[in-house]
């Protein structure tokens with residue numbers, strides 16, 4: 676490969692990598708702070724049931740791994756993966772899917788938004 680072609684390929688790779696890690700507009704959670712979300716996930720111990728990249732000790736296998744969750748089309752396989760739905764799901768999954776194995780969790784509306792914001796960074 677010529678040096679110019681090679682540089683072009685590297686450039687495309689870099690752009691691709693940036694797009695990979697950036698949360699797209701339709702997944703921005705208004706008022707959600709991913710770093711606070713990560714801390715809340717740690718405190719509430721979502722990791723007892725889920726593998727969650729970036730959260731120490733989150734190796735649970737009761738629920739699905741949340742690796743690359745930002746790319747998931749559906750939440751719990753039943754509802755579109757949109758910020759408003761995910762925010763409801765993380766605090767009260769049975770409200771959306773009555774037969775789900777995921778319990779309601781003691782999160783405030785704000786905390787749920789932070790948690791959702793963190794999950795969308797998983798790409």
Ligand code: HEC
Nearest residue numbers: 719721724737738739749750751752765772775776777780
């Ligand atoms: C007692 C175990 C348990 C705990 C604790 C738990 N979950 Fe879940 N979670 C599940 C199970 C089981 C599912 C699969 C539910 C289904 O498909 O109906 C699930 C599904 C999910 C999904 C949808 C995943 C997908 O691929 O569609 C998300 C997102 C999620 N949980 C986030 C969380 C977060 C965030 C917390 C902590 C605030 C949490 N969970 C705590 C058991 C748990």
